[in-house]
Amino acid sequence: MVPPLALDIDGTLTTPEHTIDPRTLSLLASWEAPVVLATGKAFPYPVALCHFAGVPERVIAENGGVAMADGDLTYAGDPERVDAAVEAFEARGGDLGWDGVDTVNRWRETEVAASRTADEALLRAVAEEFDLAFLDTGYAYHLTSADTSKGAALGGVAERVGYAPEDFVAVGDSENDASMFDVAGEAYAVANADETAKGAADHVLERGYVDGTLDALSRVRERAP
The missing domain is CATH 3.40.50.1000 (HAD superfamily/HAD-like)
Known part of the structure; x- marks a missing residue:
């Protein structure tokens, strides 16, 4: 089989x-x-x-x-921590980079995805600060729980x-x-x-x-x- x-x-x-x-x-x-x-x-x-x-x-x-x-x-994961990281990212001038209605994240429950046009260095810094994993899938940047x-x-x-x-x-x-x-x-x-x-x-x-x-x-x- x-x-x-x-x-x-x-x-x-x-x-x-x-x-x-x-x-x-x-x-x-x-x-x-x-x-x-x-x-x-x-x-x-x-x-x-x-x-x-x-x-x-x-x-x-x-x-x-x-x-x-x-x-x-x-x-799995800690979506509240992810939300707090996104708030910090945006408070420092970051933008997730999705124009119009954000269908990329609209139904997302445990992590967030940012366009690859977003400020990668700032996003990585925020991920480290909040003990989150940063993933570059080639299609988007993701902030997700480290485990x-x-x-x-x-x-x-x-x-x-x-x-x-x-x-x-x-x-x-x-x-x-x-x-x-x-x-x-x-x-x-x-x-x-x-x-x-x-x-x-x-x-x-x-x-x-x-x-x-x-x-x-x-x-x-x-x-x-």
């Missing part, structure tokens, strides 16, 4: 134009073991992707701050679906995927991955984005008994 999967979304299941590749939906629907979507996005995004792919809603959102599998929803991660969340989700974290094959592209790579049994970084993800992965793929992910999962399927 094929192993369960832990898949990042942006840069991993998407095209270089940041859109969901149609092949992603058939990939998710046809995999014979549990698939967990692990993302830095807010909770509704991976839930919606599961819904439209017709697969069970097994997700890790907000870099591990929110996780759900088989009807069990859990939270929150995709890897930590995968441990709980794996247990709920009847597996150990080391049973999973993980695919991702950013530094927020490194913790997931550390606990998964096998990890692939797509070609467009940052250096942190590549360094934590067992394999670095020749192709990027969803093409690389499809290559990795083709290998995994071919060797399954």
Whole structure:
């Protein structure tokens, strides 16, 4: 049987134009073991992707701050501390950088995401002051609790679906995927991955984005008994 999967979304299941590749939906629907979507996005995004792919809603959102599998929803981190850090950041002239209605953070519950046009140095300084983790996913800057991660969340989700974290094959592209790579049994970084993800992965793929992910999962399927 094929192993369960832990898949990042942006840069991993998407095209270089940041859109969901149609092949992603058939990939998710046809995999014979549990698939967990692990993302830095807010909770509704991976839930919606599961819904439209017709697969069970097994997700890790907000870099591990929110996780759900088989009807069990859990939270991690200290959102009040994150809110206090954002207040300090904005009081010192910082701007999260989202114009108009901030849909990036509107449904976010445990962390905050800032545009990569935001003042990185100030945001990093505030993160350190409030003992928060600063993550640069290549798409946004995130302030999240230091003990929150995709890897930590995968441990709980794996247990709920009847597996150990080391049973999973993980695919991702950013530094927020490194913790997931550390606990998964096998990890692939797509070609467009940052250096942190590549360094934590067992394999670095020749192709990027969803093409690389499809290559990795083709290998995994071919060797399954």
